[in-house]
Amino acid sequence: MATKNFKRVYVWELPVRVFHWLNALAITILIITGFIISNPPAVMTNHEASQQFWFGYVRKIHFISAYVMVAVMILRVYWAFVGNKFSNWRVFFPFNKKGMKNVWHVLKYDIFLQNEQSENIESFSIGHNSVATISYLVMFLLALLMMATGFAMYAPTSSWFFPKMFTWVTPLFNDNEMLIRKVHHISMWAFILFMAVHIYLVLFHDWLEGRGEASAMISGQKFVCSERVQEDIKK
Amino acid sequence: MKQESNQNQTYLQSIEANGYTRRDFMKFVAFIGAYMGVENTAIGQIAKALETTPRLPVIWEHFQECTCCSESFIRSDHPIVADIILDKISLDYTLTLMAASGHQAEAAKKATMDKYKGEYILCVEGSVPLGADGNYCCIAGKSALETLKESAAGAKAIIAWGSCATTGCVQAAKPNPTGATPIEKIITDKPIINVPGCPPIGEVMAGIIVHVVTFGRLPELDSAGRPKAFYSKRVHDSCYRRPYFDAGLFAETFDDENAKKGYCLYKVGCKGPSTYNACGNIRWNGGVSYPIQSGHGCIGCSSNNFWDAGSFYTRDASVIGGGIEADADTIGKVAIGAVAAGAAVHAVASNISKRKDLNRRIHNAIENEKRVEE
Ligand code: SF4
Ligand code: SF4
Numbered sequence A: 001m002a003t004k005n006f007k008r009v010y011v012w013e014l015p016v017r018v019f020h021w022l023n024a025l026a027i028t029i030l031i032i033t034g035f036i037i038s039n040p041p042a043v044m045t046n047h048e049a050s051q052q053f054w055f056g057y058v059r060k061i062h063f064i065s066a067y068v069m070v071a072v073m074i075l076r077v078y079w080a081f082v083g084n085k086f087s088n089w090r091v092f093f094p095f096n097k098k099g100m101k102n103v104w105h106v107l108k109y110d111i112f113l114q115n116e117q118s119e120n121i122e123s124f125s126i127g128h129n130s131v132a133t134i135s136y137l138v139m140f141l142l143a144l145l146m147m148a149t150g151f152a153m154y155a156p157t158s159s160w161f162f163p164k165m166f167t168w169v170t171p172l173f174n175d176n177e178m179l180i181r182k183v184h185h186i187s188m189w190a191f192i193l194f195m196a197v198h199i200y201l202v203l204f205h206d207w208l209e210g211r212g213e214a215s216a217m218i219s220g221q222k223f224v225c226s227e228r229v230q231e232d233i234k235k
Numbered sequence B: 001m002k003q004e005s006n007q008n009q010t011y012l013q014s015i016e017a018n019g020y021t022r023r024d025f026m027k028f029v030a031f032i033g034a035y036m037g038v039e040n041t042a043i044g045q046i047a048k049a050l051e052t053t054p055r056l057p058v059i060w061e062h063f064q065e066c067t068c069c070s071e072s073f074i075r076s077d078h079p080i081v082a083d084i085i086l087d088k089i090s091l092d093y094t095l096t097l098m099a100a101s102g103h104q105a106e107a108a109k110k111a112t113m114d115k116y117k118g119e120y121i122l123c124v125e126g127s128v129p130l131g132a133d134g135n136y137c138c139i140a141g142k143s144a145l146e147t148l149k150e151s152a153a154g155a156k157a158i159i160a161w162g163s164c165a166t167t168g169c170v171q172a173a174k175p176n177p178t179g180a181t182p183i184e185k186i187i188t189d190k191p192i193i194n195v196p197g198c199p200p201i202g203e204v205m206a207g208i209i210v211h212v213v214t215f216g217r218l219p220e221l222d223s224a225g226r227p228k229a230f231y232s233k234r235v236h237d238s239c240y241r242r243p244y245f246d247a248g249l250f251a252e253t254f255d256d257e258n259a260k261k262g263y264c265l266y267k268v269g270c271k272g273p274s275t276y277n278a279c280g281n282i283r284w285n286g287g288v289s290y291p292i293q294s295g296h297g298c299i300g301c302s303s304n305n306f307w308d309a310g311s312f313y314t315r316d317a318s319v320i321g322g323g324i325e326a327d328a329d330t331i332g333k334v335a336i337g338a339v340a341a342g343a344a345v346h347a348v349a350s351n352i353s354k355r356k357d358l359n360r361r362i363h364n365a366i367e368n369e370k371r372v373e374e
Helices: A014-038 A054-082 A097-111 A130-157 A177-209 A226-234 B002-006 B011-017 B022-036 B040-052 B068-074 B079-090 B102-115 B144-153 B162-167 B202-215 B242-246 B328-353 B355-371
Strands: A006-010 A221-225 B058-062 B091-094 B121-125 B157-161 B192-195 B318-320
Touching: A006 A226, A014 A054, A014 A177, A054 A130, A054 B242, A097 A130, A097 A177, A130 A177, A177 B328, A177 B355, A221 A226, B011 B022, B011 B040, B022 B040, B022 B079, B022 B202, B040 B202, B058 B102, B058 B144, B068 B162, B068 B202, B102 B144, B121 B144, B121 B162, B157 B162, B157 B202, B162 B192, B192 B202, B328 B355
Parallel strands: B058 B091, B058 B121, B121 B157, B157 B192
Antiparallel strands: A006 A221
16 A cells, blocks of 8 residues: 555645744753753852953853844744634634544644544644644744843843833732742743753654654755545635 | 921921921922932922922831831932932821821821822831731721721821731731731722832832822832832843853852952842842842842742742752652653663554554565566
8 A cells, every 4th residue: 555645735824934943943942051040060260250251151141042032933923814714813722522522632643642543634733733732822922021021130120111011010929039049930830841841752753644744844845645635725 | 296386398308307498409309309210390399399298198008017118218328219209298197107106196196097099198208907807906906907998088098008908928928827917908999000029129118109299190100010210130131240141251159259359149049030120220228239239030029929939049940848858850860761661661562563564564564675677
């Protein structure tokens, strides 16, 4: 038996890919610098303080990465309204019958590893599957929390309007910045855990389905069996 | 009573009556103006106001507190602050410092409250216990709550001194047995100046009082009701050890070489980066020093709930308080381990359970490979 006929489908448009990789880069840098800021390594040196500024630079890199993350988040939100159907905001709210069916499917077959009687081509998601979109929605909200808590701590030392937009956050935390810091720190762990699960599942899908799951975020294209493409056209 | 007879004097008159010269007075004005952070031109304004305005009646209530705010105030750098503004002139009622006591003291307070209704300044030191019907703190047979409501009713404005009055401080730390409550949670219909700190800096307190006296209105306040002139910067932003922070030079313990060199105390728990206060600029005990200069990190005494914010000596991110304190990073590491283990189990299990699908696909792909012409 030969393999199915696959069609190349342009799923992830350029802005989505730019968002993905810049976001990944920014988050990685934010996590690394964040750990350093929360507990700086002991540096033994004979240099005077006037000759070095490394901790200042670490914080600077943290702040620059934060701005990058915010910028690409704005880009992504914009693209959720003008981009293709796979990047549309609606896919991130799969709280309807079809979406829930997909959630159930993903849990049953991808997470709990049951098998289907016969391969059902309908069940392969072309863009995000619904469990993934729910997780992205949660991460988006967490990113907003990160942004709010981060810029709330940053605002007092900035005169720019953007960080100043977050000064209302501090009173919400009872004006207790140690608490804000704690929330910021704990939420970071959610990003680390998300990244671990996300990367594993991408590899899992790529390995199991062989449709270019991983490389799709580079080329933007996925392989979709031709029957499925026909169907989509008919719709 | 002495206080009564002094009532209509201006500040300058009282100051002179206490043996200070005009030169002393002008020095004081320049000094307090500098602390208040006003422009040069305002110095004249302050002098004029102190010369011409009759002194403002002040009632100073003490509830659940340790008197450290009063102590700080009377130790403020300039003698005129202690002597004139607080001790001898301005206070119509303060349990700790007034000469009168008992019924006499209460009568003095009543007289001021009646005579200067809507004009006097109410200073409050300490939190108000709401637990057990307020019985944890009673003065002259009344609960703190009753007393506060009574004296707040006729006040022009309220100054809440110290962390007790602004956030509850140590009495409000978990589990807050007395139900200690800050003033602004109880009195909501009067302008309140929050002056947190345990205690606040004496010069800050004096500066605020002089501001109210001279300009006849409250200083500019931030969203938490704190005077911006003193609480808009973090201790960290004016800390003289800040260059060490930026250079990444930290004391690891209090007795290491780095601590001796005066490096930044961030890693031994300094809360300067999250604490809004003027310690770095104004310092303590007449500008002699402040905790960080003396080798101890800031404990964040002017931030809300600083007693419950975790250890004074670490910058931990404890998630669960008490005996089972767990660090966010420890939980995180365990969680990431669990995810890794879960992924490994999933990978192995999927190799087994999806074998059929997988074999079919791989097999087909190999078939295709054979058919590829090179
Ligand atoms: S000692 Fe404290 S306040 Fe000073 S620079 Fe270091 S962390 Fe900041
Ligand atoms: S350095 Fe910090 S703990 Fe010390 S008095 Fe100032 S604000 Fe309070």
